[in-house]
Amino acid sequence: MSGAPLRNFDTRTAALDVKLLRREFPVFDAHPDLVFLDSGASAQKPRSVIDGVAEFYRSEYANVHRGVYALSARSTDRFEEAREKVRAFLNAKDEREIVFVRGATEAINLVAQSGGPAFLQEGDEVIVTELEHHSNFVPWQMLCQRVGAKLVMAPIDPTGGLDLAALDALLNARTKMVAVTHVSNVGGALLPVERIAQLAHAKGAKVLIDGCQSVPRMPVDVQALGCDFYVFSGHKAYGPSGIGVLWGRYDLLASMPPWQTGGGMITTVTLAGTEFQDPPHRFEAGTPDISGAVGLGYAIDFIEAIGRDAILEHEEALTGYGVDRLSRIPGVELVGAGQRRLSILSFNVDGVHPHDVGTVLDQHNVAVRVGHHCAQPLMDRLGVAGTVRASFGVYNDDADVDRLVAAIEAAREMFCR
């Protein structure tokens, strides 16, 4: 196999070695003092992904599924190998269930626009939660408006987690789709998606899970979760931007009409009509993001070399340390995350606007996200205009949390004297 050589980060016997891992991320060579706490928005890229994509362009690149020549066959092999890596990564049953898209946003729009009208009729209901990112909210809102269905929002409980009993009470025979996030992009709440899938299926509803924040951080087994669709973006999982994945149960994908049409997704085209390919190619019109898919394959290799159990353990410990340190700062209020929080901490500093906190943190070389995090319904519910959000990746450690805390203290010093 070509591509960049990958170190063996075997962590079965030792804690995840952040210092060793940081050396795999060239961004920290360019910015040695950077405390990068915005992996929830997009993760930095390891050398194996950057070099692997470059090498693919240098020596193996051609269009896929088209050429009769050896290079095109090779490129196609690499593209389809990446699909198989994603299948194994999610423990999907069949690699035909893996559709390459631009990202989670496109994946959800695909299901809502292609599958939605087939699954949903006038008077039916779609349930989303207050924790959803706009990308798992607006496509359903548009769909409901289009077909005359009702969009229902399952609330959070006072601790900031999903109110599972309330969601259960909202489920009924008219519910046809339940779209929930696996891990909240605002407060890091880990949702009981397996249980949600059971409850939804008992009422005959389909379940789509937004895995953007979970896939980079924990083992994910779509068969064990029992959901119908699972989506994620490559760029949050150490892969290139512009590539993402829709996983769907094969029978459901096969029941959905094409979404975009064009080359690569047809079998026969005549003036009288067109016959379309089976999934996944039916949903991959035009030349796909070939190098993005190959790069995502390298990102998965990287994650698997560390081990998702090890990443989960590391990030949970770091999250615990972060919660502990932040909750000791006077005037800092953490957004709740229910029973279990993973890798994402949202907070406000009393008397200081999130944007001002962000600028002070930036001056201390601490990169965080500020604002509404594409979750305005949740911001309204929490009664805030926005928050400051710190989110972790495999390259972060306790020292990064300490730098964050010092920078917050500096912001308080400046604004709250």
Added chain:
Amino acid sequence: MMDLRELYQDIILDHGRHPRNFHALENPTHLARGHNPLCGDRVTVYLSIAGDRIADVSFEGRGCAISTAAASLMTEVLKGKSLAEAQALFGRFHAQVTGGDPGELSPELEEDSERLEPLTGVKAYPARVKCATLPWHAFEAALKGGLQGDTVKTE
């Protein structure tokens, strides 16, 4: 690294904490809203224009220290100005924070412009320039829209 205190000068922190003219006008002749969808900041600018002059100006809203201070200082310099003078001040301020041609102002307006000087530190922070210009864009929209209550967005 630029010293943060060049951005957050005392006068900015003071106006951010204790904004001046921070209320609605009872009988405005013009009003408009500004909204920065990126950070959720909102400002409403009220004007009372008599003839060619800004007899009174005030604002309400919620925002960061920069946008609150910018709105507060704006209301202070605009009060009593003719519409042409107000436009000239905005032109100068906009040029200062975005790196455009500052142009010439009359000696009296130069004095007002100097009062806005502390805000020009934002030009070193591209993500924050819109915070400083938001209230001015709302002011401009109010002039154009009268009492329609238009909303301008920064994006």
